[in-house]
Each structure stands twice: as C-alpha cells, then as structure tokens.
Amino acid sequence: MENVVRLTRTLQAAAAATALLLAATACGSSGGGSSATGLNPPDLKAPTKLGTSEGQVNLIAWAGYVENGSNDPKVDWVTDFQKQTGCQVHSKVAASSDEMVKLMKTGEYDAVSASGDASLRLIASGDAAPVNTELVPNYKDVFSGLKNGSWNSVKGTMYGIPHGRGxxxxxxxxxxxxxxxxxxxxxxxxxxxxxxxxxxxxxxxxxxxxxxxxxxxxxxxxxxxxxxxxxxxxxxxxxxxxxxxxxxxxxxxxxxxxxxxxxxxxxxxxxxxxxxxxxxxxxxxxxxxxxxxxxxxGWSDTWMIYAKAKHPNCAYQWMNWIISPKVNAQVAEYFGEAPANSKACADTSDKNFCATYHAADEGYWKHIAFWNTPIxxxxxxxxxxxxxxxxxxxxxxxxxxx
The missing domain is CATH 3.40.190.10 (Periplasmic binding protein-like II)
Incomplete structure (x- = not known):
C-alpha cells in the first residue's frame, strides 16, 4: 500500500478543443445494442491473426500500470514480459484522459489504458480500433460485467481489453x-x-x-x-x-x-x-x-489499440499479458482497484483483497455507473x-x- 500513494489519477479536463471532437465525429442515427448508443465509428477491422513480434511496443498509461522496477525494485511486471515476448516496452505516463487522447492522435503510440471519459472519444474519432478478443486468450476469464460496456464497445464489438474497475x-x-x-x-x-x-x-x-x-x-x-x-x-x-x-x-x-x-x-x-x-x-x-x-x-479502464499501430502484434501480446492472472493481481494491488481477470484473485498477496474491492461481486457493480463520455x-x-x-x-x- 505504501507504493500506491505516489499514484495520481487527475483526470482534470483541459479545454483543448482538439481533444473534444465527439460532437463532430459521432454523428448519425442512434444505434441500438447494449453499448455506446448513438455512436457510429469509422468502419475499422480487427486483425484475424497475429504476426511476428515487432520487437517493441509504445504505451500510454496511468501511473502504476506499466511498472519495470525503476520506481520500486519489488514492483516489476514489464521485465518478464520483455523476456518472454521480445517486445521492449516504452511507456509514457499520462496525467489526464485529455492528455491520453491528445497523445494517441500523434500516432507515436500503440496502445493506451483509457478510462471511460476518454474511450468513446478515441472510438468515435477512429483512433481506437476494434479488438479481436479471440487473439487475447486471457480475455475469456475477464469478469462479465466488464465486457460489452457502453464505455468500451459499440453494438457488441469490443474496442479494448478491460484492465480493472473502481x-x-x-x-x-x-x-x-x-x-x-x-x-x-x-x-x-x-x-x-x-x-x-x-x-x-x-x-x-x-x-x-x-x-x-x-x-x-x-x-x-x-x-x-x-x-x-x-x-x-x-x-x-x-x-x-x-x-x-x-x-x-x-x-x-x-x-x-x-x-x-x-x-x-x-x-x-x-x-x-x-x-x-x-x-x-x-x-x-x-x-x-x-x-x-x-x-x-465509477471508473473502468480499458487497454485500447491505436488504429494505425506500428507494433500491433506486440500490443496484442501486452494486452494479454497485463490481464493474465498473476500480473493483473500485481497491478490491482499496487494501484488499488478490482482486477479484471476472475482468476487474479487467487494470486493476490492479500487474500482479502478481492473481497475488499468487490472484485467478483457483480451485484455490487450493478449499482455503479461507470464513467462515460457525454455526446x-x-x-x-x-x-x-x-x-x-x-x-x-x-x-x-x-x-x-x-
């Protein structure tokens, strides 16, 4: 818990109009489905299979989500990922959702840990691509309440991989x-x-x-x-x-x-x-x-991939890694949130952690209105x-x- 005090999630909105373009881009009829009613994003396709790892991946993340031991030698889930995949991780900590949106538009990053007040902006503008969840094996163990949400999907199509919630x-x-x-x-x-x-x-x-x-x-x-x-x-x-x-x-x-x-x-x-x-x-x-x-x-963060990502294969491997049970448990405890993977609770160091954060209590989450982007x-x-x-x-x- 002592590590968690360094983390901030400011989410204070800047007035930059370039980051607030949903009104212009999310036009069209009011679609149905359980997700993102009224949103008609560009017709982008998710990959059908993964190719060879590109050797690196560039990430935008909240502080505490991409730890390599440099902040605390005991907190490191990046090093093993790099060893196992050959994908070197380069990360940029963002202080707000607006900063994340702005950075994604530069084309320099492959994926982002977006909260609900940023995700629809990225979807509507075509910066975030649909995700083929079949290419993320650990997705099958994600709690059902985090799938097909109004903040991370459109008409049944997922635009990211859930990370956690609070x-x-x-x-x-x-x-x-x-x-x-x-x-x-x-x-x-x-x-x-x-x-x-x-x-x-x-x-x-x-x-x-x-x-x-x-x-x-x-x-x-x-x-x-x-x-x-x-x-x-x-x-x-x-x-x-x-x-x-x-x-x-x-x-x-x-x-x-x-x-x-x-x-x-x-x-x-x-x-x-x-x-x-x-x-x-x-x-x-x-x-x-x-x-x-x-x-x-409440808030639920989703790893979203850039539509024109230069390193999509490493990005997919990262999304699968970050919600793998052991790693998802580490991130959840370090940051202070309920993990996304239902199997992560067995790997938390505090065996009461998931009970404290209501990780598996879907009845609890039914009373939580997760952050979304007003349009x-x-x-x-x-x-x-x-x-x-x-x-x-x-x-x-x-x-x-x-």
Whole structure:
C-alpha cells in the first residue's frame, strides 16, 4: 500500500478543443445494442491473426500500470514480459484522459489504458480500433460485467481489453458526521451541516455524480443515464453543484491530499476511492466509505489499440499479458482497484483483497455507473433531444468552481 500513494489519477479536463471532437465525429442515427448508443465509428477491422513480434511496443498509461522496477525494485511486471515476448516496452505516463487522447492522435503510440471519459472519444474519432478478443486468450476469464460496456464497445464489438474497475465512494469521519450517512445528500442537500469541510472530486466528470443523485431525488427530471443529460437535466446538475460549492472546503485530484485532509479534520465528508479509504484508515483517520443508497459513479479502464499501430502484434501480446492472472493481481494491488481477470484473485498477496474491492461481486457493480463520455447523441437512446456534450461539461465545471 505504501507504493500506491505516489499514484495520481487527475483526470482534470483541459479545454483543448482538439481533444473534444465527439460532437463532430459521432454523428448519425442512434444505434441500438447494449453499448455506446448513438455512436457510429469509422468502419475499422480487427486483425484475424497475429504476426511476428515487432520487437517493441509504445504505451500510454496511468501511473502504476506499466511498472519495470525503476520506481520500486519489488514492483516489476514489464521485465518478464520483455523476456518472454521480445517486445521492449516504452511507456509514457499520462496525467489526464485529455492528455491520453491528445497523445494517441500523434500516432507515436500503440496502445493506451483509457478510462471511460476518454474511450468513446478515441472510438468515435477512429483512433481506437476494434479488438479481436479471440487473439487475447486471457480475455475469456475477464469478469462479465466488464465486457460489452457502453464505455468500451459499440453494438457488441469490443474496442479494448478491460484492465480493472473502481467505485467512487462516499467517505465520512465517523466521529464528526453523525448519524452515519446513507445517502449522497450528505454532500449535496445536507452539505451545509459540514460547511467548509466537504470535499469533492476535481473534474468535469463529477457533474455525473450530481446527476446520479438527482436521478433518485428528482424523478420529474427523468434522468436515465448520468452521462446523458439534456439541457434541462444538465442545468439542474450544474445548479446543484454551484450550491454545493459554498460548502466545499477542497476539491481534490491528488489522493495524498485527501488522505491528509481527512486525517487533519479539514475534510469530514466527500467522494473518495476504496484505496484512499484504506490508506486514510491505516494512518489513523476515523473514516468509513461505502456506496450510498442512490448508487455511485465509477471508473473502468480499458487497454485500447491505436488504429494505425506500428507494433500491433506486440500490443496484442501486452494486452494479454497485463490481464493474465498473476500480473493483473500485481497491478490491482499496487494501484488499488478490482482486477479484471476472475482468476487474479487467487494470486493476490492479500487474500482479502478481492473481497475488499468487490472484485467478483457483480451485484455490487450493478449499482455503479461507470464513467462515460457525454455526446450530443444521447447515450440513453433518446432521439427527440440533444444531450450536452463533454466540451460543455468542461466549461460548466469552471463556472461551478467560480
């Protein structure tokens, strides 16, 4: 766990319009299927077989996903991959989803560990190619809840290989927040009770958290999907967050800062991740974290391959390697997330790890709305209105924070 504190997942959206082109590229009719409703990506084909390894692979990844022992000699799953495949790994750590999208467009990288707020952009623009899962043997053992998601597939076609998942939880100080909360109302409608000590995630995608709460508490808005908001629904979510802003003491993106804030008492209630809750508790903070009755948002990362990858064979070998049971277990424990491979749980050093992170509990994940990329074609299937695209979420987030 001590290694995990170096990792950050900022996901703060830059305003660069070049990274926000879904509204222009994802045009067409609203398609059906369980995935990416309304998205009609370019007609790209996945390979039918693999060829000879090219000798290298260039990756874009979150910190902690591609470790070769240079950060910690005990944390290394790259060296054995290179020995077994002959593919030398070159990796670039990205600090945000927007940076990942921008880097993929350079054509210099073969694959990326994209979160849901980047994946649809890559699919719609034609930068990410469909994946032939038959060429990734370990895919068969991936938890079913990570397959054919609205964030990683289109009309039944997978555009990547799932890596792991996590939920955005409500954490509170058990000594200062009483009675124990059961709802997100603790950070929204009832936030004034903890004025100046409420914390919230610093990203435009946090608007979805407000929308998820409104879905349960204001049924007249008819919100079906927190990432598919028409203008009225979006305005309601933004208004709620502007109201919340008066009670927020700190917006966090670096979870070291959140741990410190809960230890000091500067923060007593707010959104968090399981790894942060574990770390804060281990350092003496009196905290608990859980999924409130309305459910939660969450994230699921997917290894996606560049449509014009220079080293596709090594990229496919990497995707199979990173979700192999032993390696997937190592990554999950180091980063602090539920592994994707169902067999990984047998290889975790902490035998309670998968239970703590609800890795095999599909019932738990049914209450998690994984990050997705808002586009004009409403992801909930509506065709009579336009939904607010991600670029507008970025603009609104600046206004919300003042």
């Amino acid at each position: 939920a955005n939880l409500l954490m509170y100080n058990t000594q200062k927040v009483t009675p124990a909360p059961t709802s997100w109302s603790a950070v929204f409608d009832d936030a004034a009770a903890y004025k100046g000590h409420v914390t919230a995630y610093d990203s435009p995608i946090y608007i979805a958290d407000a929308a998820l709460y409104l879905k349960a508490t204001r049924p007249e808005l008819k919100i079906k999907d927190p990432y598919a908001l028409d203008q009225k629904q979006f305005d309601a979510a933004v208004a709620l967050l502007k109201k919340q802003n008066a009670d927020v003491g700190e917006y966090w993106s670096d979870y070291l800062k959140e741990v410190s804030a809960f230890k000091s008492g500067d923060s007593v209630v707010g959104t968090t991740w399981q790894v942060i809750a574990n770390l804060a508790a281990s350092e003496g903070a009196k905290v608990k974290a859980f999924v409130p009755k309305e459910g939660s948002t 004009e074609q409403c992801l909930d299937g509506r065709t009579d209105v336009k939904c607010v695209p991600y670029a507008k979420w970025v603009q609104a987030w600046t206004e919300i924070k003042g």
